[in-house]
Amino acid sequence: MADQSPAETKMAELLVEALNLEDVSAAEIDPEAPLFGDGLGLDSIDALEIALAISQEYDVQMQAEEEHTREAFSTLRSLSQFVEESQKA
Amino acid sequence: MTATESHALVCRQLELPLCHISRPLAALSKIQGTVSTAEFLSHVEAVAQHLPEGDHAINLCGNRYLFMVSMCAVILRRQTNLLPPNKNPATQASLSERYPNTYVVHDGTEVAEGLSAINLDLLPTNTFQRKAFKSEVPRIPLDHLAAISFTSGSTGQSKPNNKNWRCLTEGVRINKQYMLSSALDQGQVVTTVPGQHMWGLETTIMQAMMSNICISDTSPLYPKDIQTLLLQLSSPRVLVSTPVHLRAMVMSGLSFPQVERVLCATAPLDVESAQKVEACFHGELIEVYGCSEVGSMAYRRTALEQDWHMFEGINLTQEGEVTIASADHVPELVEMQDLITLCSDRCFQLNGRQSDMIEIAGKRGSLKELNEILQKVEGLEDGVVFLPEQKRKVPRLVALVVMQEGEDKNIVAAHFRKHLDNAFVPRPIIQVKALPREENGKLPQKNVAEFYAAIME
Structure with a gap:
């Protein structure tokens, strides 16, 4: 498993909290593993919950109409990078 | 016509x-x-x-x-x-x-x-x-x-x-x-x-x-x-x-x-x-x-x-x-x-x-049927799926599982994902040593709730 950066660890903690993933600890989430499908097995309701948590924590609104949102949700790493870049913009 | x-x-x-x-x-x-x-x-x-x-x-x-x-x-x-x-x-x-x-x-x-x-x-x-x-x-x-x-x-x-x-x-x-x-x-x-x-x-x-x-x-x-x-x-x-x-x-x-x-x-x-x-x-x-x-x-x-x-x-x-x-x-x-x-x-x-029926994200399911699906997991010794009281607005099922020697709970998640809509896949799936059954083998809802609350503390 790849190492988490500090920003990724913070995002992982937000995911665990927002999604009630009591059987997965933040440190266990591989930053390069898929979040949906066979990875953590998340679904669209989870995506909505994550988007909500991100808007409250980082003041960033997810938008599926913007193409990179889909990519952003692929891994912990891409999600963390997406939020960081959106904050700068 | x-x-x-x-x-x-x-x-x-x-x-x-x-x-x-x-x-x-x-x-x-x-x-x-x-x-x-x-x-x-x-x-x-x-x-x-x-x-x-x-x-x-x-x-x-x-x-x-x-x-x-x-x-x-x-x-x-x-x-x-x-x-x-x-x-x-x-x-x-x-x-x-x-x-x-x-x-x-x-x-x-x-x-x-x-x-x-x-x-x-x-x-x-x-x-x-x-x-x-x-x-x-x-x-x-x-x-x-x-x-x-x-x-x-x-x-x-x-x-x-x-x-x-x-x-x-x-x-x-x-x-x-x-x-x-x-x-x-x-x-x-x-x-x-x-x-x-x-x-x-x-x-x-x-x-x-x-x-x-x-x-x-x-x-x-x-x-x-x-x-x-x-x-x-x-x-x-x-x-x-x-x-x-x-x-x-x-x-x-x-x-x-x-x-x-x-x-x-x-x-x-x-x-x-x-x-x-x-x-x-x-x-x-x-x-x-x-x-x-x-x-x-x-x-x-x-x-x-x-x-x-x-x-x-x-x-x-x-x-x-x-x-x-x-x-x-x-x-x-x-x-x-x-x-x-x-x-x-x-x-x-x-x-x-009706107590058997649950609803998650607009989808309805029967706890009895979900438990029947759980029982079909090869490598499972005992287990239960239930819907605990929770603060989340979108509730999620929880599974308590006892695995046979050498088996990992990950096969339970994979089994559920294969047979069920994602909304019904229990999360978390918690591996325990034994379920809180009564001496006669029954598993009252109350026991499960208390047992789960103790784990979560």
């Missing part, structure tokens, strides 16, 4: 806009903007000519306009739409085994191996062009089986609900009186619910065909997308959604343009949330109660009242705790899965569910 034995395919003014097209699909490139009723009918006719021979079409179109066109084209060919709860190839395969002569109609989805399919997005682009409809609006026999919607249950085999043309058209005629006022007759409708789901089918697809509203071809998920779409539409606006989506919108902190009417169904909403929704959209929230078998049955203005008002033509009778629903346009009697208290004046109150 006399007029009373049939009903028009659409019942609305031909020149009015029916759908707002904004998705960048190749098939829709020539009709971006709005499409009128007349243009829609010409598209239905064109698509009907491309459909293969067959009896059933699994309709997986994700774009709401392509879904509506293909659904009508299938009906025009006197075939039946199959509307599954998800797009999984395994679901498609199982439907094609249950229903002979089945093909798939879609707009870019993975199709189960061996099934014939038509991708509307790959049709010649002149299929969808601005061409007015010159013939008469087609009429469909009332007894034609237009669609079978499948209740997203917790078992692999989802329950079929037959919808003939009478049931669909009569249902929408009744619904309209309660869901849309005359001021909303030409409302612009945004929805977060897919057309395949009964709530989306009745309230967006059928309603659009039988009134003068204009729907959007997208199903936005995130609050920001919903805000963007609403801002593109003119007033009066209507939003068709669910408690999960509405809560995300309210909590996003975004400001939305006025939405005169918000319609919400699939799970009960509390008074406080309803008041927040009304404040957020500066409009009225009407909550609708129903079930897949009957469709929409009752409404309430949740911000102001607790009691549900039954729709015209819907009847409820009770035997003990069991409530039976009937309606003239629905061929069968339906046993409701909720505990209902009848009040006077065609009103009732909901008092929770």
